[in-house]
Amino acid sequence: MQNLRQAATEAFHRLGLKQRHLGYEELSDLEDSNYTSEPQPHWFHTLQVRRLRVQRSRSNSDPLGGKSFEQEFQWKTGLQFGTATSYLNLEKLGEGAYATVYKGISRINGHLVALKVIRMKTEEGVPFTAIREASLLKGLKHANIVLLHDIIHTRESLTFVFEYVQTDLAQYMTQHPGGLHSHNVRIFMFQLLRGLSYIHGRRILHRDLKPQNLLISYLGELKLADFGLARSKSIPSQTYSSEVVTLWYRPPDVLLGSTDYSTALDIWGAGCIFIEMLQGAPAFPGVTDVFEQLQKIWAVLGVPTEENWPGVSELPNFKPEWFLPCEPQLFRNVWKRLGQLPYKTEDLAQQLLRAAPRDRISAQDALQHLYFNTLPPPLVHLRDTVSVFKVPGVRLEAEARDIFSPGRRIRPSLPLTKCW
Amino acid sequence: MHSVPVATACALYHRFYQSASLRVYEPYLVAMSAIYLAGKVEEQHLRTRDIINVCHRYFHVDSEPLELDSQFWELRDSVVQCELLVLRQLNFQVSIQHPHKYLLHYLLSLKALLNRHAWSRTPICETAWALLKDSYHGPLCVEHPPQHLAVAVLHLALRTYGVELPLGSVEWWQVFCEDITKSIIESIVFKLLQLYDMEAKCT
Incomplete structure (x- = not known):
């Protein structure tokens, strides 16, 4: 009963939110049509409307408050870095280990943005994760990587301005429990591998893949985010700190203490997410220590031997006497959903989730896998910055749950955020 | 401290002063922040x-270690603040490609090319490596791409010991790095030697 009520209030909230958006949408359209004779910058209306509707605590102390376009414009050309006054905070979205994320709006062009405010400790200065995130993201421009618009720098805080993306894969999966539509899984997976292929081509590892870090736009565009743990990989691979990936998505070689990991690290994570999307539950879930996690993996893949994984016995944590003997299982017997889909689905999962890192398929090759054959062919030749949804015929299918309760659905056909 | 962070710190420092003036910012403070940031x-x-x-x-050298007084804390705060300044000046572009890995690859392929005696007679490896390390005393590491630097120090090391490489249809450096020319190498070598002259004058 309580659950039901909660769901109802949630749905109501969502509706309310939508209506507000819609109202605003109409308003700005109206104003647009009024001013068609003189070319006014669109953001101007956006701001006026927004300012009336949203209560902001900061506006009063804001020196640039309601100043003119010229001043904003001067800011844009005059300074390399943004100023806090160019963005408005709207609401808090979440809190991470070293940062708080707010939804915001840009005063320069009216785009919605995500403001990641990084707390700075006076003794230690800028957190190294922030430095890494900024320096890597600055060089990355791809439709499946979250876009870093701007960096705002004040004495006591550092704010990264990202493009605003509505939800993430973890939320999307909670909204649609019991596994996603197989067609949507294919589209998400293609985009995930496309993003990975791009960063791996630039010798960058993400190192922290998990559904929470994969943002999903209302159209279904998937974007890699949170590069706080990512790093660029130099040619003679160094040893990195082995405390990297969240345990559930961590590959067996890293769990065994290997530190010379490479791109195959992210591929394992992608494989886990693939299973999770299909199955509706994490592939290797719910454990707190490394050995339990390994045992979960061996229960599916079998305990590795020197024959099927040369070099495994030299890894620091490899202690065969600690593991229960396990025989390799068929993936379709472990994850039932695979059995209901064509064999190529299981085959891709198997190639992504190989115990030995050198046997794992590369992101580049995985994109060529038969599994993606049913997607329109022009996808393969897309330019980096073009979204897959620009290809005709690519769109998300309704998830099973949406069909039963259409009110809760994020409708892709509705141009809610068209102008943001 | 490992050599990679040291090299990064030098590169950060030189890159900072490429766009900022030595007179405006205290170089020793910037140096400290560069080391901290490189870490x-x-x-x-x-x-x-x-x-x-x-x-x-x-x-x-002779004085006592600093007291943990307010002066120390102020110094520390300024290091942290200066770190922000460096980040800002460099536009957050702090991942640096070092020439060392290229030099390593070049040396390995040279080793395969030359016969073993010629290789063990002359300390090409050590010399080239030391030259490369010394090049970080000057702003060479931010003025030239890493491949060019690696080729240039290798060239200087080979010339110092009079080692001749078998002649092929193209010069050896073109095999390693397509876009380098004789004049680029010469100019890098010249700048590097100037650095040593400067060092000699100072002492």
Whole structure:
């Protein structure tokens, strides 16, 4: 009963939110049509409307408050870095280990943005994760990587301005429990591998893949985010700190203490997410220590031997006497959903989730896998910055749950955020 | 401190002064911040306290270590603030490609090319490596791409010991790096030698 009520209030909230958006949408359209004779910058209306509707605590102390376009414009050309006054905070979205994320709006062009405010400790200065995130993201421009618009720098805080993306894969999966539509899984997976292929081509590892870090736009565009743990990989691979990936998505070689990991690290994570999307539950879930996690993996893949994984016995944590003997299982017997889909689905999962890192398929090759054959062919030749949804015929299918309760659905056909 | 963070710190420092003036910003403070920042970038974390103490020791060899007084805390705060300044000046572009890995690859392929005696008679490896390290005393590492630097130090090392490479249809450096020319190598070598002259004048 309580659950039901909660769901109802949630749905109501969502509706309310939508209506507000819609109202605003109409308003700005109206104003647009009024001013068609003189070319006014669109953001101007956006701001006026927004300012009336949203209560902001900061506006009063804001020196640039309601100043003119010229001043904003001067800011844009005059300074390399943004100023806090160019963005408005709207609401808090979440809190991470070293940062708080707010939804915001840009005063320069009216785009919605995500403001990641990084707390700075006076003794230690800028957190190294922030430095890494900024320096890597600055060089990355791809439709499946979250876009870093701007960096705002004040004495006591550092704010990264990202493009605003509505939800993430973890939320999307909670909204649609019991596994996603197989067609949507294919589209998400293609985009995930496309993003990975791009960063791996630039010798960058993400190192922290998990559904929470994969943002999903209302159209279904998937974007890699949170590069706080990512790093660029130099040619003679160094040893990195082995405390990297969240345990559930961590590959067996890293769990065994290997530190010379490479791109195959992210591929394992992608494989886990693939299973999770299909199955509706994490592939290797719910454990707190490394050995339990390994045992979960061996229960599916079998305990590795020197024959099927040369070099495994030299890894620091490899202690065969600690593991229960396990025989390799068929993936379709472990994850039932695979059995209901064509064999190529299981085959891709198997190639992504190989115990030995050198046997794992590369992101580049995985994109060529038969599994993606049913997607329109022009996808393969897309330019980096073009979204897959620009290809005709690519769109998300309704998830099973949406069909039963259409009110809760994020409708892709509705141009809610068209102008943001 | 490993050599990669050291190299990164030097490169950060030189890059900073490419766009900023030596007169405006105190070079020793910038240097300390560059070291601190390099530690973060290359995942070898250093404590500000250690950096300050070591630097203090270096400038005042005979004096006592700094007292933990307000002056120390102020110094530490300014290191942290200066780190922000460096980041800002460099536009957050702090991942640096070092020439060392290229040099290593070039040396390995040279070793396969030359016969073993010629290789063991002359300390090509050590010389080239030392030259490369010394090149970080000057802004060479930010003025030239890493491949060019690696080729140039290798060229100088080979010439110093009079080692001849078998002649092929193209010059050896073109095999390693397509876009380098004789004149680029010469200019890098010239700048490097100038650095040594400057060093000699100072002492």
